[in-house]
Amino acid sequence: MQGKELGDYIIEVERIRKTFPDGVQALYDFSTRIRRSEVVVVIGPSGAGKSTFLRCLNGLEDFDSGTITIDGIPLDDNKENRFEIRKEVGMVFQLFNLFPHMTVLENVNLAQMLVRKKNHDEATKVTMSLLEKVGIPDKAQSYPSQLSGGQQQRVAIARALAMVPKVMLFDEATSALDPEMIGEVLDVMKTLAQEGMTMVVVTHEMGFAREVGDRVIFMDEGRTVEEGSVEQIFSNPQKERTRQFIGQIL
Amino acid sequence: MPPVNNKRSRRIWFPVIHSPWSDVIKFLLVLAALTWLLYRGTESLGYNWQWHRVSRYIVSVKDGQVIFGPLIQGLLVTLRICGWSLVFSFTFGLLTALLRMSDSVVGRGVARCYLELIRNTPLLVQLFFLYFVVAPVLNIDRFTAGVLALSLFEGAYASEIFRAGIVSVARGQWEAAHSLGLSTFHLYRYIILPQAIRYVLPPLTSQAVALIKDSALVSTIAIYDLTMQGQVIISETFLTFEIWFTVAAIYLVLTVILSTMADIMAYGLKTTS
Numbered sequence A: 001m002q003g004k005e006l007g008d009y010i011i012e013v014e015r016i017r018k019t020f021p022d023g024v025q026a027l028y029d030f031s032t033r034i035r036r037s038e039v040v041v042v043i044g045p046s047g048a049g050k051s052t053f054l055r056c057l058n059g060l061e062d063f064d065s066g067t068i069t070i071d072g073i074p075l076d077d078n079k080e081n082r083f084e085i086r087k088e089v090g091m092v093f094q095l096f097n098l099f100p101h102m103t104v105l106e107n108v109n110l111a112q113m114l115v116r117k118k119n120h121d122e123a124t125k126v127t128m129s130l131l132e133k134v135g136i137p138d139k140a141q142s143y144p145s146q147l148s149g150g151q152q153q154r155v156a157i158a159r160a161l162a163m164v165p166k167v168m169l170f171d172e173a174t175s176a177l178d179p180e181m182i183g184e185v186l187d188v189m190k191t192l193a194q195e196g197m198t199m200v201v202v203t204h205e206m207g208f209a210r211e212v213g214d215r216v217i218f219m220d221e222g223r224t225v226e227e228g229s230v231e232q233i234f235s236n237p238q239k240e241r242t243r244q245f246i247g248q249i250l
Numbered sequence B: 001m002p003p004v005n006n007k008r009s010r011r012i013w014f015p016v017i018h019s020p021w022s023d024v025i026k027f028l029l030v031l032a033a034l035t036w037l038l039y040r041g042t043e044s045l046g047y048n049w050q051w052h053r054v055s056r057y058i059v060s061v062k063d064g065q066v067i068f069g070p071l072i073q074g075l076l077v078t079l080r081i082c083g084w085s086l087v088f089s090f091t092f093g094l095l096t097a098l099l100r101m102s103d104s105v106v107g108r109g110v111a112r113c114y115l116e117l118i119r120n121t122p123l124l125v126q127l128f129f130l131y132f133v134v135a136p137v138l139n140i141d142r143f144t145a146g147v148l149a150l151s152l153f154e155g156a157y158a159s160e161i162f163r164a165g166i167v168s169v170a171r172g173q174w175e176a177a178h179s180l181g182l183s184t185f186h187l188y189r190y191i192i193l194p195q196a197i198r199y200v201l202p203p204l205t206s207q208a209v210a211l212i213k214d215s216a217l218v219s220t221i222a223i224y225d226l227t228m229q230g231q232v233i234i235s236e237t238f239l240t241f242e243i244w245f246t247v248a249a250i251y252l253v254l255t256v257i258l259s260t261m262a263d264i265m266a267y268g269l270k271t272t273s
């Protein structure tokens, strides 16, 4: 995106490796650095390790070696650090993962009250303004099962934003949606990007990448095959493997 | 072709089988048949039925005052034992389930040992062990020993139920909660357990029913529960058949009430979400 000021490096990933117990090597010496306010789009074939990378970033998955530092906090065995990082890193999942036994309001209020220690009224005020922002203020009292997929995903985004994270991770946030609902979720994500949120986005939505992506990482077999500006990767890929993949998805 | 046959016979039988009255009629027929068999049997034994003598062991009225008989007193003891045991067994069950799923190797080991020990020895032996060995050492009374034995025993089975309920909650719920920075306690308290309760309520009810039935064993350590009171009355009055029928009926009423309450609760849970 043009005209955006990028800050210092907020995420530093240094040669992380991850091998699952069954022997599958999901990440192999993967490194990257991401600046404040940068929107990084991660693409790659199925099994490339995109999800594993995102999940490592907020400690949902342990990695075997290498280092991850987020806003100066190392993601290591220290539990305090891990909780600190999870507070600062929001994540949006492919299948929404809303809490089905809670209303939309309760879903978004929960972590504000439990983790940020706000009282109910303060939390509700934030929640209502976030629901306004994602365009569903009238659904506060609904249960997730009463919402469309697009609405559920927007609630999930609001829920993550309620923690006022410094980084937002999106793992194929629109892949499970009916085509007519993809736009409404992408619009919310674009707004966030324009407001300067640091975002790491795994997606197949090339329109989104072109519009707000600052950089594209093409991954395969747990490594970065090629990375660069959106223009460079999509229009002028250097590696044969990248060319092949771009040819398939465009 | 069997499927076709099946279909036809089902159609023919449909009105009979699915009328609610046919169930009632069948039930009454079976009951009548059993009663008749029993009557014939006891007649040949020369058993002298004296149902009129039973009521005083339940309640009687003396000088305008209602007096609860020994069977009701026994029932109250059974209720007290079951109430405490229920609370403790579910607590043990939940704690053990959480321990088994924790990161702590020691915790998992302790849970494993407890489960193996309890599930591979008879309840009666556990009860005797607690009453004759542990109770004198720790100086606890027989009521506590009985409650402890029942709680430990049923708790081992309840833990299996809780564990199954907990793992049945979708993986994504854990991940969402973690990604929001929730602590493990908050995760279980607000996300996992409220969802698991739906899965565990039916099997937990069966477990509670089993507990009520197993509680009769405490009569062996001379706790005057419903079963013990029945035995005492019989030894004094020789109303063997009448009292055992009555005792069984009281247990039945207890367990039916419990199951009904659980059904209502399950219905409530279903409608609130």
Ligand SMILES: Nc1ncnc2c1ncn2[C@@H]1O[C@H](COP(=O)(O)OP(=O)(O)OP(=O)(O)O)[C@@H](O)[C@H]1O
Residues within 6 Å of the ligand: A020, A021, A022, A024, A025, A026, A044, A045, A046, A047, A048, A049, A050, A051, A052, A053
């Ligand atoms: N929990 C797990 N246990 C074992 N192997 C796993 C696990 N999660 C992922 N993998 C394996 O690790 C590799 C990378 O998986 P990952 O989910 O990161 O890929 P991805 O790039 O997100 O793919 P997709 O586009 O299909 O989501 C794959 O080979 C996958 O099978």
Ligand SMILES: [Mg+2]
Residues within 6 Å of the ligand: A050, A051, A052, A171
């Ligand atoms: Mg994935």
